Amino acid sequence: AQSVSQHNHHVILSEAASLELGCNYSYGGTVNLFWYVQYPGQHLQLLLKYFSGDPLVKGIKGFEAEFIKSKFSFNLRKPSVQWSDTAEYFCAVNPYSSASKIIFGSGTRLSIRP
Amino acid sequence: GAGVSQSPSNKVTEKGKDVELRCDPISGHTALYWYRQSLGQGLEFLIYFQGNSAPDKSGLPSDRFSAERTGGSVSTLTIQRTQQEDSAVYLCASSLGGQGGEKLFFGSGTQLSVL
Numbered sequence: 025a026q027s028v029s030q031h032n033h034h035v036i037l038s039e040a041a042s043l044e045l046g047c048n049y050s051y052g053g054t055v056n057l058f059w060y061v062q063y064p065g066q067h068l069q070l071l072l073k074y075f076s077g078d079p080l081v082k083g084i085k086g087f088e089a090e091f092i093k094s095k096f097s098f099n100l101r102k103p104s105v106q107w108s109d110t111a112e113y114f115c116a117v118n119p120y121s122s123a124s125k126i127i128f129g130s131g132t133r134l135s136i137r138p
Numbered sequence: 139g140a141g142v143s144q145s146p147s148n149k150v151t152e153k154g155k156d157v158e159l160r161c162d163p164i165s166g167h168t169a170l171y172w173y174r175q176s177l178g179q180g181l182e183f184l185i186y187f188q189g190n191s192a193p194d195k196s197g198l199p200s201d202r203f204s205a206e207r208t209g210g211s212v213s214t215l216t217i218q219r220t221q222q223e224d225s226a227v228y229l230c231a232s233s234l235g236g237q238g239g240e241k242l243f244f245g246s247g248t249q250l251s252v253l
Binding site: 028030056060067068069070073075114116118124125126127128129131 | 141142171173178180181182183188194229231239241242243244245
């Protein structure tokens with residue numbers, strides 16, 4: 025079955041530290057890839073997405089993610105985190121073969137120490 | 139409306155009762171999704187509506203769960219004979235055309251607690 029794995033359930037960093045959140049998916053075909061973020065008390069919102077082309081995609085608030093097809097990975101990065109990045113981050117995969125199936129990972133809670 | 143609206147925001151019910159959760163998508167969005175988020179779990183896909191097509195119900199966990207979408211707009215998720223394991227946040231999302239890879243706009247969810 026198709027699945028998305030986010031191995032880090034809770035990450036705690038100090039401000040200005042670098043961030044990398046892992047995301048791996050299991051699907052052999054072509055996919056669209058997403059990172060969504062949920063700030064405390066707010067709705068889930070799109071952070072960035074990959075459809076095709078340059079495997080390094082940039083999103084809002086200085087986030088970027090790199091699609092590595094051979095590793096079935098789409099890790100999220102930010103060179104220097106801020107306290108306001110405290111949130112829950114969800115990786116999601118949409119197989120090309122199924123417009124309806126957007127499969128989410130279990131999420132990674134990011135806590136930033138001021 | 140300005141965003142996806144869900145009601146109620148919180149629902150406490152007794153085991154065995156039926157509940158109805160409502161979702162009002164963004165006007166003009168033809169695709170509508172229901173997800174369930176349990177504590178410590180990811181978003182579990184439940185059901186997807188796209189225009190007038192038959193819904194994708196493959197994520198519904200049991201026949202106690204059903205959903206409908208009237209007039210291509212408002213959707214209602216019904217859970218019959220609720221169980222304690224149904225306790226979760228139920229999220230609704232909509233997107234413009236239901237094409238693969240579209241951005242989803244989420245509502246704030248309904249927190250369901252089954253006692």
